[in-house]
Amino acid sequence: MPTPARPVDATVRVPGSKSITNRAYVLAALASTATLVRHPLDSRDARLMIDALGVLGARSEHTDTAVRIHPLESRRCPDPAEIALGNSGTVARFTPPLAALGPATVRFDGDPALRRRPMAGVLRALRDLGVDIDDGGDPAPPFTVRGTGGVRGGVVDVDASASSQFLSALLLAGPAFREGITARLVGSAPPSGPHIAMTLDLLRTFGAAPLRDGTEFHVPPATLGCPDYTVEPDLSSAAPFLMAAALTGGSVRVLDWPASTTQPGDWVRSLLTELGVSVTTDERGVTATGSGVLPGAELDLHDVSELTPVVAAMLCFATEPSTIRGVAHLRGHETDRLAALATELSRLGGRVTETGDGLRIVPSPMRSGTFHTYDDHRLVMAAALIGLRVPGVAVENPATVGKTFPGFVEAWSGMLGA
Template identity: 75%
Template structure:
């Protein structure tokens, strides 16, 4: 799939971005946008509140816009203000003015696809949900079956996949339900987020293998508490009682997963990168990087202004289980291509069902550049191998753009296909990455 014809110093083909290669170490202060995962959860809970909520510092990206637009279709209007977006409750909707049928465009957003159908059961409208071709391939079975068990009326033609139509019945009974969330923790989060609005709340019992991305489950519970709900957890059983949610305003944290490539740039080049606004405590999976980088011998400090990482430029071969932080797999794979020895990433088989098959994409693209990345049952094996210039296909996956940018730190002439796809979570990534690598005097001191 790769074309090795793009060489250092040669202009990238139209529609591609040549990932810049610095002449030396990286020294920069960067700002990353707000967390997509927190933004979209805050929007959902605001729509379920009894009064409007001002969501401050929300992410403004393709996925976040899809979410706020989907909620508007369901009846939760919003206002864009200078300091955020005010979301009005679904309960304020003028049902006399709402069409009897509606459609929600999901694009390629798994978060919107999983979180909004449960809300459609609360209205009296038949809502058709559909997305692009890649989203139609993503797992929905566990969520659809669980909603049906809770009393939802969903027309999916016995496929348990997109497209489908939710026939709103004015509310959902709720109560106990078993769900297999092994394909995505979003199935569980979707039920928990909607639980306060169900007549009996919801008690979710997990069956099957453990869900991936435990931090995102904790994030959901944390957001529920912030909006006034009282979720409880006992092992694999979760309970959210019926609750009237209320939160006048909520401020979203920076996206720590989007900060990952910048911190790994410091590690790879032996430079120093400061990420502004890093929270003291958080449920975001990206915070795990602090521990990893310390274990790799990097200097990691956090203070009131943010997080600073000073790298060594040397990466040892690693064996990592990334089951709980799987969204970091693309950038960590890219970093490990330059390790001193072989590496193995395990626990991420579910990435085959993300925006694209991320494991296949990483193996194909890096091998096409001369690398040696092979798939194993639940992850990847990475053997250090000299990389060459060439094209890197991104499969409309934002995390692959970030992985390619990291490869470009040491390999001149990598042409990244469709860099605009990073707008899913970080619309200004290319500009911020380029600015970081531009010489700017003395390194930041924090």
């Protein structure tokens, strides 16, 4: 990754939110009429979702800036069918409930890394709702859903302590269940609470009437519809660009930042402000202006855990030690993110160690070398931040960032004038 010779001064536009895009696609497939989804993310995960919905019977039409999703037609789904999940958690967790709505037998499988990611919460809940699932005794891909033409729904206990996506998967499909769904959380609190709020917000936008009472969620049956929907920019992908201003003592504006959002990435504004970075918002977007000097921090990232890789990388250059906690569930993401961050940041001279639920970061002089990314898009972004202050950082397989931001390397180089 390039190291700038001077503080950055740039204006950046990031693509649409992956989390919003894939939720919008699912709800569009369940709607009664076609939905034009404007400015969706075009990435591997989003394409995998479109392909999966296509297998299940939802046609799509594409332009340069939009995708029109047509409602599911079960007659279009082959029987048996196969869905490729790649390494996408949202596809793996959101589409099995949809397969249960049709009459076909659908087999799901993905990349080797996906087979290590948690799936038990959603598969167990679907089985408790009467869905016929064959996972060979191991709640992970490959598994098969034998559809029976519909799901009765009703009350179900959900352990979403490993991923909030288990709950979101059921809530998104709930309007299509004959009795809707009442999901009662059991176990510890789900991580990434803002993503649950995002799911509820999109359900309302598409015409559902979700209710929450503490740890109980109810979505009644509904006829969904949203003819035209625009996806917000991905604020988690925007975070490293704003952090670049903090690390180089420069200024970066990210365009089209939403005035109100459920995205967890919006928290980066509060974090940078807490660290002494000037963050301003106007009608064009959000601008961060830094000094290049950062204090240490004690952070609970439980609700914004997807920012952990870039936050950890940034704090390697703080003036004091830092601690990140509340993110033990990251061991079950695209890779074991905590182990990967501790290994790779320490390999380059940082003093980063794992704790029971996070990381301890003690600033130390860093050196050039290769940063391994473990096929994890967020680790590419973390490596890019290290490269801002450490010349000669080589990033292994930067193309893996295409999972959420295919043009990241070009946008990063453009910001740096490289």
